[in-house]
Amino acid sequence: MYLYHFGITELPFTLTPNTSYFYGLPTHNQALQVLNTALQSGEGFIKVTGEVGTGKTLICRKLLNELPDHFVTAYIPNPYLNPEELRRAVATELSVELSERADQQEFTQRIQKKLIDIHRGGNSVVLIIDEAQALPLESLEVMRLFTNLETESRKLLQVVLFGQPELDEKLSRSELRQLRQRITFSYSLDKMDKDQLYHYVKHRLKIAGYRGGDVFSRRVCSELYRASEGTPRMVNVLCHKALMLAYGEGKNHVLKKHMQLAIKDTDACKQRPKFQWLWYVAVPVLIGVATVAWHFVNGAGLS
Incomplete structure (x- = not known):
């Protein structure tokens, strides 16, 4: 596994609830x-x-x-x-x-x-x-x-x-x-926000014995947050997979591509379709246009 590669003594992202890893969100x-x-x-x-x-x-x-x-x-x-x-x-x-x-x-x-x-x-x-x-x-x-x-x-x-x-x-x-x-x-209980997620990941690595620089950059953690939506269990699953991918390539830190591959490999990650945000913008606009048109037509009809 990747323990020796990252200089840690135990797996930091297991799914078993371990109070020694309690972060205090x-x-x-x-x-x-x-x-x-x-x-x-x-x-x-x-x-x-x-x-x-x-x-x-x-x-x-x-x-x-x-x-x-x-x-x-x-x-x-x-x-x-x-x-x-x-x-x-x-x-x-x-x-x-x-x-x-x-x-x-x-x-x-x-x-x-x-x-x-x-x-x-x-x-x-x-x-x-x-x-x-x-x-x-x-x-x-x-x-x-x-x-x-x-x-x-x-x-x-x-x-x-x-x-x-x-x-x-x-x-x-x-x-x-x-x-x-x-x-x-x-x-x-609430889920983690993006900043809490970043510090949560650092904390678990530190408890596992890691003493180096950032293994997960804020950019990578943003990708992680998008996929996990701040759910601790999903964060653990994705971090574990991403570490294995980084180790497989001999990297000392996780790249964005490693996280994306980990996300792709995880069934529980329901990624939002690309440009989904357009739906949230377009619907209110269309409703507004329809409302104006309705008032215009009915106003014209009344006159």
């Missing part, structure tokens, strides 16, 4: 601030949404790593679970023993006892669910019932939902309005 920092504020204030439901590849799982892992010690966490990364499976998954995470034929009543009693024991020990429990848009409607309702467990002053269980925008669509359904009303803190 403004949108990621703000999301973490919202999460920490909400959890410290004892809110029942918190929601973070973002498009595919914008860093939800990375923030989720960052949160798990940095929560204060008094938080007991239960983490469910794959929530495509029916209500029964979800109950058992939560019970397993909290080390609650259930019988094979445990019904909802037994689960509620045992989980509540566990939560009360944790609360008496001065700790709080937070359930973190990644890819929450995959939760069936019935399981989302189970989530709401979880947060009914409370003392006179505080929820015994807080729930953080990470999901794609489809989660918002699901929560907009009338049968989930009670759950929707309980989400008191939410945040929607």
Whole structure:
């Protein structure tokens, strides 16, 4: 691979969320601030949404790593679970023993006892669910019932939902309005702008051990931004491919042609047709001309 060629110790643009590469984009920092504020204030439901590849799982892992010690966490990364499976998954995470034929009543009693024991020990429990848009409607309702467990002053269980925008669509359904009303803190992740993308790429190379000049120039990063639209995952995919192409030609930096080839090789890059901007200019002009013509014709007809 290109590690020795660029003087780095590990691959800087892998797709696995790695908190050691956390850059601290403004949108990621703000999301973490919202999460920490909400959890410290004892809110029942918190929601973070973002498009595919914008860093939800990375923030989720960052949160798990940095929560204060008094938080007991239960983490469910794959929530495509029916209500029964979800109950058992939560019970397993909290080390609650259930019988094979445990019904909802037994689960509620045992989980509540566990939560009360944790609360008496001065700790709080937070359930973190990644890819929450995959939760069936019935399981989302189970989530709401979880947060009914409370003392006179505080929820015994807080729930953080990470999901794609489809989660918002699901929560907009009338049968989930009670759950929707309980989400008191939410945040929607933004994509990177062009300048953030440039510094993001430099940061990842630096963490990987690179100490030279720019491997990705601002000109190349502009091409990268156009294709990736500022989505971190797509930036990683394209940078990795571009580095391999530069290495193959013995170059010490990525050229524009390398990035263009990487983009061409990536199915997920939906490049806008050339001169698409003309469409956005032409349509309003045509509408304006048509409107003037209509008024002229009708005005002439009236006279």
